[in-house]
Amino acid sequence: MTNLDPIPARLAALKTTPTPELKQQWRELFESEPPAFNRRYLESRLAYRIQELAYGGLKPETVKRLEALGEQLDGGNITTRRIRADLKPIAGTRLPREWQGVEYIVTVTADGFEWQGRPYKSLSAIARAITGTRWNGWVFFGLKNHRGRT
Template sequence: MTTAILSQVAELPTLPTPKLKAMWRELTGTEPPPYNRTFLVKRLAYRIQELAFGGLSAQAERRLDDLVDELDGKKKPKPKDMTAPIVGTKLIREWQGVLQEVTALADGFEWQGRRYQSLSAVARAITGTRWNGPLFFGLRKHGKLEASR
């Protein structure tokens, strides 16, 4: 942070409320909200830095807008991945005459004492080739979810 910006932000808590409100009008072009001093100081500190260094990325703004829409009920949340088994679920598959048992963890899967990030990684370790993990373990049939789920 440059010294001028840092000193401007550091000075904010010492300024009287009328001066903070005047700064608000100058920096935002709108009337200040009727909130307390602490709110004005924090928002002005952000605005000063935003003007000096730039604001949120377009991607971050879109994500925040999506979250607000979800909270307001304007947009439905994304559905949960129905192929992900519940933590503790044992997936059993026979491969070339050998039973393979995989345990679902909160952050991945365990097979033969080793942790994997995805079912596809486990399927690759078992077969030696690339597989769609949910398809390999029977959670999907030809790209579609099983009807029983």
């Protein structure tokens, strides 16, 4: 009789596990409350954690190397480092928005956004320039719904 590795089956089961059970697994594996991110995020982090506990995590030298690379990318700015990379679309992405019959296109840049040849730090500033009123730029350009979820 061979001893089969139960980890692949446990990982596959995550796809069909109800969300409340995923959150309970999070509490057990991370000893903290689950974040308010979407189901896919919970599944991927739980899958990583299950494997990490079963097979071991990253080597300390790998963690150091990743941290050094992160500092090269963000210039050591701790605020930039804490912003989730997946919140902002990748540079070069075009964000179209029709407002009162006129189409506006904003381009995502490495350090912000560009509209009509001008750089902007935030989508909210562009939305305000277009509408003349205060808007959440992420909502205005359809990157978040009105309740703040992506």
